Amino acid sequence: AAEDGLSGWLRYAPLSCGRSSHLSLPQTIVALNTTISSPVYTAGQELQKGLQGIFAKQVKISDQTTKSSSVVVGSLAQYIKATGNSDVPSLEEDGYWLSVKGDSVQIVGQNERGALYGAFEYLSMLAQGNFADVAKVSNPSAPIRWTNEWDNMDGSIERGFAGPSIFFANGVVVDDLTRVAEYARLLASIGINGIIINNVNANATTLSTQNIRGLGRVADAMRPYGVQIGISLNFASPQSFGGLSTFDPLDASVIKFWTDITNQIYQQVPDFAGYLVKANSEGQPGPITYNRTLADGANLFAKAIKPHGGIVMFRAFVYDQLNESDWHADRADAAVNYFKPLDGEFDDNVVVQIKYGPIDFQVREPASPLFANIPKTNTAIELQVTQEYLGQQCHLVYLPPLWKTVLDFDLKVDGQPSLVRDIVSGERFKRPLGGYAGVVNVGTNSTWLGSHLAMSNLYAYGRLAWDPTSDAQAILQDWIRLTFGLNRIVVDTITKMSMDSWPAYENYSGNLGIQTLTDILYTHFGPNPASQDDNGWGQWTRADHNGLGMDRTVSNGTGFAGQYPAEVAAVYESLEITPDNLLLWFHHVPYTYTLHEGKTVIQHFYDAHYSGAETAQTFPTLWEGLKGKIDDQRYEEVLFRLKYQAGHSIVWRDAISEFYFNKSSIPDQANRVGNH
Ligand code: GCW
CATH class of the missing domain: 3.30.379.10 (Chitobiase/beta-hexosaminidase domain 2-like)
Incomplete structure (x- = not known):
């Protein structure tokens, strides 16, 4: 089994x-x-x-x-x-x-x-x-349909929840690549054609002669499945690994270093796909150290790899620590501020890889406005299959409905239809390259992701990258039939739980666009609404005794709403017409503010938390209806996790409800909160 x-x-x-x-x-x-x-x-x-x-x-x-x-x-x-x-x-x-x-x-x-x-x-x-x-x-919607794996050379995986790496151990590529080939098989079956095998927080030792030979072996294992490999680079490698005095992207010795490394890689991997670069972000080195632009940094690699036909995925996840006492400071502004002025300066084999929302894989975010702001640049959307902020595979959360809120969003650039999925496919702005990067982080666990049910997210990621117009529930049901068989009760039960799961998770975590409210300082797991504020990370909720939310309007706030094209900006600028589910993303309001749905913000928080936890309570019971209809091993392993989720959803419910009761002192109309 x-x-x-x-x-x-x-x-x-x-x-x-x-x-x-x-x-x-x-x-x-x-x-x-x-x-x-x-x-x-x-x-x-x-x-x-x-x-x-x-x-x-x-x-x-x-x-x-x-x-x-x-x-x-x-x-x-x-x-x-x-x-x-x-x-x-x-x-x-x-x-x-x-x-x-x-x-x-x-x-x-x-x-x-x-x-x-x-x-x-x-x-x-x-x-x-x-x-x-x-x-x-x-035909696929876009040429780039890649996964990213955040595997470290020591075999650990950043934000991986399924055991150690299938690629690396003890600083080198592992000897036995059986699992790597098996992974390539899964990826090929959902149309994935490329994979970045090491962490974006990259270690320069990936470039050692021994490891470049290792890359050759990994590529050999994946090639029969049409999956091309690539690696993440550490920008400072010429200095930290190559022994040069600088890593300035315009320095001749640095250019030579990267040209030589690239040539060595292509000797081992003639069909090497390309590089992924996280620069000047979260402590990573980058071109800004030398007063060069991010485009100078990206083009350094683009030029080295161009003769071989490779590409450079350059991450837009660049931001700085901020001071919360400044009501105009906003981390969400960073990507457009950094990248918009560079539009047109990236080489044509560079693709700017943009997380779906402006902050960081939260339970709900508006589409990143960067998609609308760099029409002369190739773009790709970065999604997360690994559930970093979304329950880390201990919670069932079927993600495609969340992804679709962004892929199907119309940014209305120049007043023309501009769906995010048509921007990243290259179609909207007539770009030659573009597509999808999904952070997966599979491990050596025999379920790949640590949970049987989490695999629907990997399956759906590939299917959506191939055709983002396909229906999230239809994809799910293909996955269920292939994974658990055709029994109608099995299909209906897993469909119901999965389709209920993201709304439930949003209900018992962060509501109305306030972000996930999980611990953001260390684990990114479990409730910790206080951790968002009073630090420089810029994931603020600005909750006090009267109200909460970030004022991101142009008229009175951080100005972020103004980064969207006019028609979209007008919606987010206006307190009256901003949709409830993004209210607190764009506006700071009192707890007593009345939503379109008729409730106050605080009562919505209470009700949503009780309702979300109640939904999670149904999961183990629903699953128990499948006993004997699927094999016992998977039945038991899934049941264990669903019971954990049901319990943890109550922890979430109570932690968040009590936190905002204590802040606001406003009683729950149904008398559930603050009464103990
Ligand atoms: O949110 C952060 C994650 C980091 C990750 C970073 C990124 C790989 O917590 O673990 O680093 O995003 O996407 O670069």
Whole structure:
């Protein structure tokens, strides 16, 4: 059963008989590339494994096309060569065409990676008991669909909740890369094409000769799945690691250092994807040390890597410590202040990687206004699969509904429709590059993320990066069927819990846009509303005896609302029309302020906390309805976590309610708070 965890949603569990008995399945698998590390070869193996697992049917693999009853998989070029048939719809990079007519199946990728994606799609249909004929083209929304792993060279993982690294231990790349290949398999099955394998708080020793050779081995393990690797860089490496006297990005010796390192990497990893850089942020070194701009810093790497075809993901998460006594100071302003003046100065192989909200992966944030402010720059959105502020995998929180509040948000740049998802795809501003970075932080735990149910977030991350218009619940249900089987009660129960989970977490943590209210100083886990204020981190709530919230208006506050295009800014500037769920993000109001929903702010806090905790109480009971309908091991492991969540939600409820009762001295109309 431990294997069940490792294979995630790629279990290929047997279908109950009735469903497939009359089915005619392909008799042969024709994989149009026999080279062992090629994605098309992998696709052939995967199809064989899938047909064996789902239908107990042994199917031969051949490289010769046959006339009938076969599944043919290959790139467009291989397909045309082998069949002479060029009648395939046009495809974009990494896209595929899937044609199923009974036992005659064609899977043609624009490239080999696309062919593998098509094979996974076909297997996903079969595993879900979907035997319909189809003829469909599927293209990704954006070229960059990467994960970021915050793995340290010593094997620990920053904000990782599933044990130590699968990549590194004791300062070097591990010897046994079995788990790395298995991870690549999962990633490929959801269309992920790149991975940054070390922490953005990067250690220069990743660049040692031994480790660069290690990168070669990691790339070899992931290449059969079409997953290209990249690394995070420490900006000061020329000095701290290379022994130079400087790391000034315009210095000739520094440029040579990075050019040499890049050449060494490409010798080991010819298809290396690129670099990720966190500079001048949270104590990390960067170009500003030398009075150079962030664009100078990004372009340093861009120029070194350009001849090899690589790209640079440059993080927009740059901010400074601030003084809370200044009512105009605002960390949320930082990204636009730093990056807007640089629009147009980044090389064309630089992508600015922007966290979804202006602060830091909170339970609710408005879309980062930076997406609207750098139209001459490639951008990507950074999402977090690892639940840093959202219960750290001890709580079930299905995240796509949260992500969609940002991806589907219309920033109305120049009065034109400007959905965030169309900005990061490159479409809105006609940019050549763009896409998605998801911080995942898988570990050696046999569930990958530390929790079986958390895997829906990883699955959905890939599916949304491929097609952000797809429905969060539909994606979830694909994942449930693939992971736990087709039983209707199982599907309905996990759907209900998951779809209820983010609203519940928001209810029992931070409401109305006040941020998560978790401890922000150390653990980022559990309630600690006081920790937001009285420090320089700038995640302030400004709660006092009369009211709370950050005044971010232009007229009276930090001016942040004015960073949005006019139509959006007008909404956030106005206390009257700001949506309730972002009220306290944009405005400082008394506890007695009446929301659109009719309650006061303080009563909403009380009610939401009781209602959120009540929802979490339903999870273990709902789950108990699945006993015997799924295997005991996963049943017990999930139940354990859901019980913890149910209890912890009460801790949250009481801590937050009492905190604001003590601040405000306003009684709860339902008499639940402050009565002990
Ligand atoms: O919120 C902070 C996290 C850090 C993280 C940082 C970042 C990797 O607490 O752990 O560092 O964000 O995103 O760079």
